[in-house]
Amino acid sequence: MPLLMPRPLKRPGSTFHQLVQRIPADVADKARGLTLAIPIGETVAQIPITPTRKDIRTSLRTRDPQEAKARQAVAVAYLESVWEAIRKGPKRLTHKETLALAGEVYRAWADTFEDDPGPPERWVRVEAANIHANAGRYGQASLKILSPQERRAQSVEERVGGFTDAMLAKRGLVIDAESRRRLNDQILSALRQATVVNLRRAGGDYSPDQGAKRFPSFPEVTGETKAVSLLALFDGWARERKPSQSTVDQWRKHVQAFIAFLGKDDAGQVMKADVVRWKDALVEAGGSPKTINDAKLAAVKAAYAWGVKNVRVASNPVIGVSVAHRKRAGEQMQGFTDAEAEAILTAAVKETRPHLHWIPLLCAATGARVGEIAQLRGQDVIEQDGIPALRITAEAGSVKTLGSERVVPIHSAVIAAGFLEFARGKRGPLFFDPAKRRTGAKKPQHKIVAKYVAEWVQELGLEKVGRSHRKDPSHAWRHRFKTLARQAHINDSVADAIVGHAPDSVAKAYGTVTLATMKDAVERIPLS
Structure with missing residues (x-):
């Protein structure tokens, strides 16, 4: 019976999260003497099970809570597969399975340096180490009094044992001693073959290695094990997480694109190298790092994370894969200048269309996202503690994060402009008519409205407004609000509460910012 998923813990004196899982009582005796190779992010943690060990403890090697959960899910899935393998007894690898695992090492070693x-000279040194291992003269084995056979076996173990552990960890295999010896030998042979290939390439010879064809694929498991559809994993994530329909539609396309790139829909057969190849292809095609990381890779990563958590797949191959990108000078988004804000608000006053008349003013007065204002309903204009306010909630459409749901006071200048009279008595959306939604339309109406507002701002002819000038019409109000808040000496925690930014530390999450405090702050923001 699988154990309940433990939470990542913090070890006293360390800021890294830690995995802690008890060794099941029914496998404890049989597990003694084994060395586990637990996948932790990009690395493998070697954990020997000694006679006195009661549990498995290892650092998850990350301070990020979400990354820790993802890494823990992968590690726990591996441990569960090991416990189950121990219950069934150590597996004896067939000759074909042994060569298939060695072939995976060959491909990884050859592809990495292609x-x-x-x-x-690098590969000459590597091959010299391989030769020493094959002759029993590598590492500590050469210093011990052993028979020639024992010395060679230990020497090969020291040389390639890490590769062997990684291959076994990848498939959750527990094998017998004889199988490990044979696997070590074949991996050393594969390593030497890959070393020769890399040596030739270093010398300028990229002709194909005909000997690579000798490695078979790892045999498919027959019986109850079936291919796991990556699309099915994504749909499971979407049903459970319930993101906006537009996110589901867009991310599903990204998952389908990844499947098309692979040429198959079998989540269990995807390796990290496959994900890296896709990422590289997206970069080569000119994709932006943000879109690749935060949308395309994120969609596939979310599907796998759900699959690991729900025991559909053993690991998430997307973890650790991303486009390296550092924001450079001139890339940080900015807020509207005083002149730009005045020009936009002056144009809005003259507009008779409600979404163009009110949304810019409300964004300027609250620092809210354009989409958050565009989805407001009549029932979201409220009075709380005697203060007129806006209720920004997922009930109206969507919000970016949990912290984005909030109640914010309405600026007196907005009230003076007649907004309360405009909203009074209305039920449902203020800035669009749901009855006019096109049949089959997928994009939420409030996002269409937000797009119209952004296009309207672009059409005002302001010289330096637009994404190319680092002033996205949908976000520049938020940047401006935070700038004005600092100028008005408004505490950052108060400004964050108004615009819906999460606290950046545990300490700042304590306590609440009252609506009266926010009202006082909002009134210090100039709108003219």
């Missing part, structure tokens, strides 16, 4: 193998 583009930049470095100088030939």
Whole structure:
């Protein structure tokens, strides 16, 4: 019976999260003497099970809570597969399985250095170490009094044992001693073959390695095990997480694009190298780092995370894969200047269309996202504690994060302009008519309205407004609000509460910002 998923813990004196899982009582005796190779992010943690060990403890090697949960899910799935394998008894690898695992090491070693193998001298040194291992003269084995056979076996273990552990960890295998010895030998042979290939490439010879064809694929498991559809994993995530329909539609397309790139829909057969190849192809095609990381890779990563958590797949191959990108000078988004804000608000006053008349003013007065204002309903204009306010809630459409749901006071200038009279007595959306939604339309109406507002701002002819000038019409109000808040000496925690930014530390999350405090702050924001 699988154990309940433990929570990542913090070890005293360390800021890293830690995995702690008890060794099941029914496998404790049989597990003694094993060394586990637990996948932790990009690395493998070697954990020996000694006679006195009662549980498995290892650092998850990250301070980020979400990353810790993802890494823990992968590690727990591996441990569960190990416990189950122990219950069934150590597996004896067939000759074909042994060569297939060795082939995976060959491909990883050859592919990693294909583009930049470095100088030939590097591979001469690597092959020298391989030769020493094959002759029993590598590492500590050469210093011990052993028979020639024992010395060679230990020497090979020291040389390639890490590769062996990684291959076994990937498939959750527990094998017998004889299988491990044979696997070590084949991996050393594969490593030597890959070393020769890299040596040739370092010398300028990229002709195909005909010997690579000797490695078979790892045999498919027959019986109850079936292919796991990546699309099915994504749909499971979407049903449970319930993001906006537009997110589901867009992310599903990204998952389908990944499947088309692979040429198959079997989540269990995807390796990290496959994800890296897709990422590289997206970069080569000119995709922006933000879109690749936060949308395309994020969609596939979410599907796998759900699959790991719900025991559909053993690991998430997307973890650790991203486009390296550092914001450079001139890339940070900015807020509207005083002149730009005045021009936009002056144009809005002259507009008779409600969404163009009110949304810019409300964004300027609250620092809210354009979409948050565009989805407001009549029932979201409220009075609380005697203060007129806006209720920004997912009930109206969607919000970016849990912290985005909030109640914010309405600026006196907005009230003086007649907004309360405009909203009074209305039920349902203020800025669009749901009855006019096109049949089959997928994009939420409030996002269409937000797009119209952004296009309207662009059409005003302001010289330096637009994404190319780092002033996205949908977000520049938020940047401006925070700038004006600092100028007015408004506490950052108060400004964050108004615009819906999450606290950046646990300490700042304590306590609440009252509506009266926010009202006082909002009134200090100039709108003219």
